[in-house]
Amino acid sequence: MTTASDRRTAILESAARVIARRGVRGLRVEELAAEAGVSTALIYYHFKDRAGVLRRTLEFINDRAERYTTGGEPGAEPQESPKPREPLEPLEPRQELERALLLELQDDELVRENSTAWGELRASAVFEPDLRHDLAKASLTWVQAVADLLGQVQPMAPAGTLALAAERLTALLEGLSMRWLSGILPLAHARALMREAIAVELERLEHP
Amino acid sequence: MTTASDRRTAILESAARVIARRGVRGLRVEELAAEAGVSTALIYYHFKDRAGVLRRTLEFINDRAERYTTGGEPGAEPQESPKPREPLEPLEPRQELERALLLELQDDELVRENSTAWGELRASAVFEPDLRHDLAKASLTWVQAVADLLGQVQPMAPAGTLALAAERLTALLEGLSMRWLSGILPLAHARALMREAIAVELERLEHP
């Protein structure tokens, strides 16, 4: 049985796919409807207008990324049970850090989808102030998470220093991700650069 | 007297402005025409179609950035004489490096315009393979320039290492630039992060 709420979710999943394929600018309500197997009217019914779709999709992607980045707190709905993804056994802090940062640089379909959509939304936010709020919030959470991981590797480092390193690493990740997605940097190379950057930053934290 | 070639250039300048204001997705041929003070038909006459405008604008921005990044080789046309911009007296290598990398993080109108348009084109390239070629070329030149500057500061470092550091620094710059332009990172903070990253990389090059 397919409830209305399921349908909403299905539409959002489709939206993420379409955005990953065509970009925010390329998202056509009609194509989205086709992808989700519903009529365009239904989309307007649920999301008011095209902008509404974008806003909701941003939130949706945000949640989903948070889940797979952190290893999915049991707090959230257990939906999407099909793919448990990586076992995520507790790792050494250092490995945990690498995993988190390299997660966005993978050729996994879902990850690529998220990264692409994410990059698009980030880029769109330059011109659409409506998106900034969510974007800033997500960005902050993400930086904080990385700062925490850095802190676990280098417990002696002061919080401020950790935060700065985290900002650099996440900004770098975004830059690399963009280059990868736009095809000017091979994935493996991007990953190597990221790993090296982590090493550089950790060294810096150790010998200030 | 206004030659046809001048007009072409004027249109491209306008295009850069419009892209900076509305984004690539937001560029309307009609608005561009208004901005440049010409008819839409003329734009199609000169650039074939909207995509043509984008391609040419990318090149245009590319050249312009190259000029102000490198301090303007006399090789290029001396056009645009009005603004000599910063005197650009020869600096210490280290300062030269900082200047080059921080140049994109400035609230100068022209720089902001270039950065924004650049970010847009980069983002667009994810979905429009036509743009990738120019993008890759520009990216390469830019990375190479930074690698050279790094080499001037640390002449003992091997070329490969320099290249990697340059890739990280430029990718970071792009990430920071995006965050700045989308309003989630204050300019001053972005600049501070960039400076620190330069310091970290240089240290790394010195004590491998």
Place this chain on the structure above:
DNA sequence: GTCTATATCAGGATAGAC
């Protein structure tokens, strides 16, 4: 809640005069 059908309109593109 969901669909079919359609109104509406913005914006890319062209014809043809000058």
Place this chain on the structure above:
DNA sequence: GTCTATCCTGATATAGAC
């Protein structure tokens, strides 16, 4: 080379039946 006028497609959004 440049303009005025106009065509026409493609995309958002709504009306109304079920």
